[in-house]
Amino acid sequence: MKKSSDHLPAAKALRRSLLMGAALLAGFAATTPAASAAEKAEPAPTVASLTTCTATAVKTIKIGVLAPFSAGGMAADANDIYNAATLAADELNAAGGVCGKDARYILTFDKGDTEGQRSDAVITAVRRLTSxxxxHLIIAPYASTSNFEINLMAKAKMPYIISGGAEATKGIISKNPAGFPTVWSRVPDYGGYSTDLPPLLDKYLSEGKLAVPAKTVYIIGSDDPYGTTIATGLKDSFEKAGWKVVGTETVPFQSVTDWRTQLAHIRDVKPGAIVVTEWSPASDATFFNQFIEQPTDSLLFLQYAPVIPEFNQMTHNKATGVIFNMLGGAIDSRPDTKDITAKYTAKFGPGGYFSVAGYNDVHLYALCIAKGTDPADHLAMGDCIGKLDVDTPSGRIAFDPKTHLAKQGDDYMPTIFYQVDDKGGKYIISPDFVAQSPFKQPYWMTTKPKT
Incomplete structure (x- = not known):
């Protein structure tokens, strides 16, 4: 039986040409930061590059998906990552399986339902999957509100790729990075969430694209680590940028069904911008529907929720002009993102953030297998994942060894800002080098831009 190192020269040449072709298809103009970063990274893997080899032996392995499959609005993300992962695996399996050191690997899946992210449900699901x-791998959009399960993954020496709660991940791992050799976050540090919105609004103000009655902001956070961290960081950043914070509130995550108390305060102070970091789609949709009944002359920023199709369904596609951002999300203007999105939509209907992230999680894992890592050697697999430096639909993924988070920034994973369009979709408005359309003043705002 031939090992991958024994592949014929022609096969090696084919693999190199396929990888180069993938990089060209996925790349941007050579003058952009994204293109510069992609040149430094390994080209994005493709189905062909991951399955082209002479190995004939076939083995079957499982990937676990740990997610809140039965948690209302959060179930949309759970189903997206599962569907996207199976889509990627189906393509790899149909091509003969992922090429490994001594065999081709067929990928199958198992679900671990964390329900409403209750600790007992998370523990039960983790124990079942790890046993x-x-x-040999578990992926998750997010499994708990605190990411405590990464301790269980480390104890079980289970490779774990998580896509949410980066601040919680950093807080746990940074105390002892060597103690978490199999745990890696494809989401960067949340620094961009806390710092990048105020300068963007100032830029639009100076360019005449945005007009507000005053540089004032009202911030509503939620009591989960994600919402609290971002709200606290944004308050500080807005104040440093010269904006006056005219109100702050913290609400229970996923629990608000009536926002009229908060909106009464907002209508009293009439802020130039409203920021809501409570990120559940049902709560944010309710906020928008009640806000638009009597809107203030305010730009509206909603953290994350508009990317989930449920939000647009509940707002009846009337949230045109709302802005939001994502870290680690797929860059919609990339050709490979467009291709994955089209395939996902054709099979499952419109998806959210994880309809591309889940697909790429499988490709990252398959890339380590193709590099010769034995899936059953969990520590070796964790080491391989942690050393990746590869172009992806979300930008360049490389991990910080001190936190195990993906690196953030225009040369790695940029903070992507979106605006909701009139069909309930979204388009990138910033950064400029990946933007799909310019920012537009929301229709409910009465103060008009100068240009």
């Missing part, structure tokens, strides 16, 4: 036969 499953031939299961």
């Amino acid at each position: 499953a036969s031939d299961l």
